[in-house]
Amino acid sequence: MSGTLRIHVDPDKCQGHARCKSLAPELFELDALGNAHEIGDGTVPAGLEDKAWLAQANCPEFAIAIKEE
Amino acid sequence: MSSPAPVTDWVRDFDHTDPRWTENPYPIWDELRAECPVAHTDRFLGVYLPTTYEAVKEICYDTEHFSSRRVVVRNVRPEPPPPAPPITSDPPAHKHAKQILLSPFLPDAVRQLEPRVRAICNDLIDGFINDKSCDAAARYTKRIPIRAITHMLGVPEKDGDLFIRWIHEMLELGVHDDNMVMKAIHEMVAYFAEQIESRKKHPTDDLISTLMNARGEDGQPLTDLHVQGALRLLLVAGLDTTWSAIGSSLWHLAQTPADRARLVAEPELLPTAIEEFLRAFSPATSGREVMKETTVSGCPMKPGNTVLLSFPAANRDPAVFPDADKVIIDRKENRHVAFGVGIHRCVGAHLARMEMLVAIEEWLKRIPDFRLDPSGEITWSEGSVRGPRQLPLLLGTG
Numbered sequence: 001m002s003g004t005l006r007i008h009v010d011p012d013k014c015q016g017h018a019r020c021k022s023l024a025p026e027l028f029e030l031d032a033l034g035n036a037h038e039i040g041d042g043t044v045p046a047g048l049e050d051k052a053w054l055a056q057a058n059c060p061e062f063a064i065a066i067k068e069e
Numbered sequence: 070m071s072s073p074a075p076v077t078d079w080v081r082d083f084d085h086t087d088p089r090w091t092e093n094p095y096p097i098w099d100e101l102r103a104e105c106p107v108a109h110t111d112r113f114l115g116v117y118l119p120t121t122y123e124a125v126k127e128i129c130y131d132t133e134h135f136s137s138r139r140v141v142v143r144n145v146r147p148e149p150p151p152p153a154p155p156i157t158s159d160p161p162a163h164k165h166a167k168q169i170l171l172s173p174f175l176p177d178a179v180r181q182l183e184p185r186v187r188a189i190c191n192d193l194i195d196g197f198i199n200d201k202s203c204d205a206a207a208r209y210t211k212r213i214p215i216r217a218i219t220h221m222l223g224v225p226e227k228d229g230d231l232f233i234r235w236i237h238e239m240l241e242l243g244v245h246d247d248n249m250v251m252k253a254i255h256e257m258v259a260y261f262a263e264q265i266e267s268r269k270k271h272p273t274d275d276l277i278s279t280l281m282n283a284r285g286e287d288g289q290p291l292t293d294l295h296v297q298g299a300l301r302l303l304l305v306a307g308l309d310t311t312w313s314a315i316g317s318s319l320w321h322l323a324q325t326p327a328d329r330a331r332l333v334a335e336p337e338l339l340p341t342a343i344e345e346f347l348r349a350f351s352p353a354t355s356g357r358e359v360m361k362e363t364t365v366s367g368c369p370m371k372p373g374n375t376v377l378l379s380f381p382a383a384n385r386d387p388a389v390f391p392d393a394d395k396v397i398i399d400r401k402e403n404r405h406v407a408f409g410v411g412i413h414r415c416v417g418a419h420l421a422r423m424e425m426l427v428a429i430e431e432w433l434k435r436i437p438d439f440r441l442d443p444s445g446e447i448t449w450s451e452g453s454v455r456g457p458r459q460l461p462l463l464l465g466t467g
């Protein structure tokens with residue numbers, strides 16, 4: 001499939017483990033309390049798809065959603 | 070104290086202080102998990118033990134039925150236990166108590182501390198690298214978090230030995246002996262009261278002052294009691310857990326030459342390996358108190374009991390982790406819950422990870438070859454934190 005991926009962090013679920021940011025610093029950043037959000041509108045640039053899936057698979061709070069568009 | 074009766078039926082009568090558990094708990098959890106997701110014992114005034122990932126998570130997210138006011142499962146339950154916010158607080162007070170503690174432990178703040186921890190590790194290694202053997206627990210893994218925390222708190226390094234004694238009295242001896250717990254708490258309270266008083270006269274820029282300058286939800290400074298409670302938490306939660314995690318990692322590497330060689334050759338794999346060590350050898354178990362009758366994974370739970378919330382058992386659940394009993398240092402999918410999940414996610418997680426990473430990295434750089442010393446004895450801690458307390462190693466290839 002050649003669709004673009006879009007990630008979204010659910011702010012109610014995220015507890016700031018920062019696993020996403022350490023695995024995919026290009027896709028996630030942390031706010032002042034250490035909780036994560038997606039960079040920009042969450043569109044995953046070409047070539048970073050694996051990192052997006054990896055971050056999702058490692059979030060202990062299941063806070064990261066990925067949509068294929 | 071007389072020692073408790075040995076366990077003969079783990080499913081109905083488990084005891085997390087039994088020598089068999091202390092020695093090797095993993096097969097016990099496998100046995101329990103096969104019977105029921107939640108085991109129960111009448112010991113310690115009634116305790117449930119969830120052994121599946123699912124059940125552990127369910128309890129973590131359910132702050133309505135489970136209170137955090139008791140986080141250590143013990144023989145006695147004094148009323149009310151001295152609070153150590155945020156770990157012992159429930160919503161809504163929990164949120165603010167946690168926010169106050171977050172900033173010194175955020176990834177960026179932790180990064181500032183990294184050079185210091187690297188220097189501590191190397192200084193420790195200097196102390197024994199010329200010997201052919203060493204007890205890595207006493208001379209390395211234990212010393213790293215103690216020296217890091219005394220640095221952060223701005224207290225003399227030698228006070229770290231006091232901290233270790235209090236923690237041993239609270240978490241190990243205290244499981245069966247309440248006087249021990251109270252004695253340790255009183256000594257800690259007096260110690261930090263003195264530190265707080267001296268900073269009122271001569272402010273510093275360490276963590277104790279940071280807490281003293283923090284504002285509560287009402288905009289007022291925190292009470293001395295709140296500051297003291299938070300400081301006690303930092304010691305109790307931050308020292309022997311990290312010490313244990315570093316120790317278990319070295320213990321594994323000492324007997325797994327292939328993993329050791331791979332990490333020496335590919336140090337960039339270390340962060341992934343550290344997550345796997347955290348999963349496979351999670352040091353910390355937390356507690357909860359059942360407040361209202363409820364059901365978890367189909368198992369009924371009654372108020373008046375406590376829960377031994379085993380993150381280590383959840384992390385060995387084969388339903389979530391393929392080959393859960395194998396240590397796979399390049400495991401890609403690793404949603405482990407070593408630091409808990411939900412609102413009580415460990416505040417010190419980023420610091421602990423950094424200390425583990427630096428400790429293993431510096432050790433492997435300078436001591437790529439080492440193994441267990443067959444003439445020594447490995448001992449493991451007892452109670453809610455698991456890790457090697459004596460770790461005799463032979464250093465070098467000789």
Ligand code: SF4
Pocket residue numbers: 009013014015016017018019020021034035036058059060061062063064
């Ligand atoms: S890994 Fe999950 S919980 Fe952790 S910061 Fe990222 S989104 Fe939040």
